Amino acid sequence: MTTIDHVTLEVADPAAAAGFYASLGLEERVRVRSGAPATGFSGFTLSLVASQPSTVDALVAAAVEAGATVLKPASKSLWGYGGVVTAPDGTIVTFASSSKKDTGPATRQVDDVVLQLGVDDVAASRQFYADHGFTVAKSFGRKYVEFDTGAVTLTLNRRKSLAKVAGVDPDGSDAHGVVIGGADGAFTDPDGFRWES
Structure with a gap:
């Protein structure tokens, strides 16, 4: 199984970005380094999955306090509860819970970090990743x-579709501003997303 240990965001101000992701408890899974950020939609989002709506609200509040701008306020939907912000470095961060009801007190616990890549041809990209040893969990x-x-x-x-869910225009540069870590060797996928060991 090929794994992802972390993602590295290329940002204009690494110190500020590091502080933002630390405020969400993501130091181990989200790293930052100096680089030219993308213009427009960068083609990916980070999704932080929590157990319940009140935890989503707490995480969104923490993100806003750390400098994020709300794109979509947290609310109920067909699939659960969630909201979307733009981090100070320009990365789109979604917060989501499949639950529509609270089962306990709110925390700021992120249960899962999901890197959502926006690709031109999902089937072709799926085959590319399968050929690189990735195991499909759902399709x-x-x-x-x-x-x-x-x-x-x-x-x-x-x-x-990813841009629509995030509430942004799908146009943007080919410079994604993210490098994915943990692959067995460096490569670039068909949509220009870069991987490194």
């Missing part, structure tokens, strides 16, 4: 694929 044809990747879950989504 919904040409719409969505989830891989079993350890500390950070990887999903493939249609780029326009």
Whole structure:
């Protein structure tokens, strides 16, 4: 099984970005380094999954306190409860819970970190990753694929659909501003997402 240990975001101000992700308890899974951030939609989102709505609210509040801007306020939907922010470095961060009801007191506990890649052809990208040793956990044809990747879950989504869920225009540069760590060797996928060991 190929795993993802962490993601590295390339940002204009690494110190500020490091502080933001530390405020959410993500130091181990989200790293930062100096680089040119993407312009427009960078083609990916980070999704932080929590157990219940009040925890989502607490995480969104912590993100806003640390400098994030709300794109979509947290609310109920067909699939659960969630909201979307833009981090100070420009990364789109979604917060989600499959539960619509609280079962205990609110915490700021992130249960899962999901790297959602927006790709042009989900089926072709799925095959590319399968050829690189990734194990498919869930697949919904040409719409969505989830891989079993350890500390950070990887999903493939249609780029326009991912942008729509995030509430942003799908246009953007090819410079994604993210490097994915943990692969067996360095490579670049068909949509320009870079991997490193």
